[in-house]
Amino acid sequence: MSRNHTYGFLIDASRCIDCRACLVACSVENDVPMEHTRIWMKGTGVMGKFPDLQRYTAPYHCMHCLDPSCVSACTVGALQQNEDGIVTYDDKRCIGCRYCMYACPFEIPNFEWDQRLALIVKCDLCVNRLAEGGQPACAATCPTQAILFGKREEMLALAHARIEDAPHRYVNHVYGEFENGGTSTFYISPVSFEQMGMPITDETRSPAHFNRLVTHGTPAVAATVAVAMSGAYLAIKRQSADNAAAEQASDGRPDDHE
Amino acid sequence: MLSKLFSELKRLPRYAILLAALTALGMTAGLYRLYAGLGATTNMSKVFPWGVWISFDLTTVALSGGAFTLAALVYVFHMHDLHAATRPTVLFGLLGYSSVLVILFFDLGRWDRFWHFIVYPNINSALFEVSWCIAIYSIILIYEFSPVIVERFGNNRLLEWIKKLTIPMVIAGITLSSMHQSSLGTLFIVMSPRLHPLWHSMLLPVFFLLSSIPAGISLIIIGSIVSDMLFGHSLSQRVLEKLGWLMPWFLGLYLALKLGELLVTEELGLLFSSGKYSLLFWLELVVGVIVPMILFSIKSVRWNRWGTLTAAMLVAAGIVLNRFDATWFAILPRQGVTYSPHWLELALLVGVASGVLLVFTILSTYFPVFVETMPTRKPQEAAVEAGRAERAPALSGD
Ligand code: SF4
Ligand code: SF4
Ligand code: SF4
Numbered sequence: 001m002s003r004n005h006t007y008g009f010l011i012d013a014s015r016c017i018d019c020r021a022c023l024v025a026c027s028v029e030n031d032v033p034m035e036h037t038r039i040w041m042k043g044t045g046v047m048g049k050f051p052d053l054q055r056y057t058a059p060y061h062c063m064h065c066l067d068p069s070c071v072s073a074c075t076v077g078a079l080q081q082n083e084d085g086i087v088t089y090d091d092k093r094c095i096g097c098r099y100c101m102y103a104c105p106f107e108i109p110n111f112e113w114d115q116r117l118a119l120i121v122k123c124d125l126c127v128n129r130l131a132e133g134g135q136p137a138c139a140a141t142c143p144t145q146a147i148l149f150g151k152r153e154e155m156l157a158l159a160h161a162r163i164e165d166a167p168h169r170y171v172n173h174v175y176g177e178f179e180n181g182g183t184s185t186f187y188i189s190p191v192s193f194e195q196m197g198m199p200i201t202d203e204t205r206s207p208a209h210f211n212r213l214v215t216h217g218t219p220a221v222a223a224t225v226a227v228a229m230s231g232a233y234l235a236i237k238r239q240s241a242d243n244a245a246a247e248q249a250s251d252g253r254p255d256d257h258e
Numbered sequence: 259m260l261s262k263l264f265s266e267l268k269r270l271p272r273y274a275i276l277l278a279a280l281t282a283l284g285m286t287a288g289l290y291r292l293y294a295g296l297g298a299t300t301n302m303s304k305v306f307p308w309g310v311w312i313s314f315d316l317t318t319v320a321l322s323g324g325a326f327t328l329a330a331l332v333y334v335f336h337m338h339d340l341h342a343a344t345r346p347t348v349l350f351g352l353l354g355y356s357s358v359l360v361i362l363f364f365d366l367g368r369w370d371r372f373w374h375f376i377v378y379p380n381i382n383s384a385l386f387e388v389s390w391c392i393a394i395y396s397i398i399l400i401y402e403f404s405p406v407i408v409e410r411f412g413n414n415r416l417l418e419w420i421k422k423l424t425i426p427m428v429i430a431g432i433t434l435s436s437m438h439q440s441s442l443g444t445l446f447i448v449m450s451p452r453l454h455p456l457w458h459s460m461l462l463p464v465f466f467l468l469s470s471i472p473a474g475i476s477l478i479i480i481g482s483i484v485s486d487m488l489f490g491h492s493l494s495q496r497v498l499e500k501l502g503w504l505m506p507w508f509l510g511l512y513l514a515l516k517l518g519e520l521l522v523t524e525e526l527g528l529l530f531s532s533g534k535y536s537l538l539f540w541l542e543l544v545v546g547v548i549v550p551m552i553l554f555s556i557k558s559v560r561w562n563r564w565g566t567l568t569a570a571m572l573v574a575a576g577i578v579l580n581r582f583d584a585t586w587f588a589i590l591p592r593q594g595v596t597y598s599p600h601w602l603e604l605a606l607l608v609g610v611a612s613g614v615l616l617v618f619t620i621l622s623t624y625f626p627v628f629v630e631t632m633p634t635r636k637p638q639e640a641a642v643e644a645g646r647a648e649r650a651p652a653l654s655g656d
Contacts, residue, residue: 221437
């Protein structure tokens, strides 16, 4: 996809203190009630034996994939990738079919299950705040800078630099660099991402790519079917016209087509 | 006037009342769902955002594949002795698709915007393509069924005009069916992280299209034998035998592709190592494909009514299981969350299915749906039907 992927997050699980200020900030800033949140906490739960207890957490929101599955799937194009690579959601278009929820490998799109006319809820990277020169609410609020926001390349470089500087503190994996074909949200963590409860996807290429391979082929297949069927119809019709007399004699049933 | 209407209604079989009651209950459940939202009335969740309604939709579309398969056999490949099956099959298809559209309507979070797919296209989306194809194909099915209605009111000019369009409409119908039957498989390609690898495949569209053909044929056979019991009309065993003869070819190709794909992607090991999923997969292939393939290859089975019915039921059951696997049983749970339907979800399904059967009963009671099929009992009624068919020979010919 020929887009800029301007922005990125770096989320560092070793810095998160589970204060959930980001959740509150997102809710307030974007006017989203907490029960339809755009952002959650992932975590390890309590690990180890007393008194050697450990627990790691990290906020979890839309990864803003480079080739987003949800955008590829959305029936009516309510999910779009803008020119900065931000995956936005248009609540005027959405029909609530929930295909995006299944398509997203990170289970990000949330749904208003309790509403009569229900819509999807999804992080839009605070596009409105960005337009005003601000930072996403979650990153701006974080007291420990566990959520950093900036240029995508810088965030990625910083992720690798932190691991290199302190290899004993982090597992050697920048989550989000290759997951689902690459994303704009990078995680580094002292424990494996499986332990953090993050979805583990093997795909290094977005399923959206394979989806397009097929959907773009469909018109050609359809044209082939139409031509083949018309051809078969005409060929068989001509042949049966040739045999018509013989058939009529043996069958006794007049072939009265057209 | 009223008494005339009443006596007309009396021609309906008794069970129509039961169907009407179930339909009313189902619609009440549906209205309550619209009022209360999806959370209170279904067990769908963030992990399982689609439930049994989608399973029903995919199953019904596959089983309604008989309409396009038959249209191809009769009109394109000129197998005219299958013609007798077209009317009931087209009607079943039409009602099948209608029930899918009704269920989808209740399934949408913004059902008031169901028409958005017309004005906001996303050409990358399989669901977009499915919506379009089903919408247009439903119109074609209405067209294909219209002679039955027009005939009843004896408008021959209109009938002639309708007949002229048959071939282009049929070919358009086959094309649209190939597109949406396969696109329903495409739907799951993007869901690779969630669908078990025994089912997930780049060939999903081919599998879905290919399996809809035996699925449709099996429903024609089952429908014929059931309508024998209910309405005293059936296709002749000679026609059923011909349909049965086709089955092993399609089932065999389907089986070969399914296993071949696992071989090529080096996933054959999953056939034994995936526990419950391996079992489901085997069940699908052995009960729904291999056994009926063998049965339909045996001539004496094909000429036997109950043998044919048994084999056809197995094929249908295999397809039902396959579509339920792809939409539900083989979707990998996350965080230990699983899904099983809320009773209101089932109530709506039962209601819509009853409504469909009710409409089928009404139409086949008052309209010449079964003119060309063989009356198997009730000789007086059969004579009336035959007389009607004779009066309008041009109509039943095509
Ligand atoms: S994380 Fe999910 S919702 Fe966000 S862009 Fe990627 S696919 Fe879409
Ligand atoms: S629920 Fe809305 S945003 Fe998601 S795929 Fe359907 S229409 Fe698109
Ligand atoms: S970027 Fe904005 S919308 Fe997204 S989680 Fe953070 S605060 Fe919420």
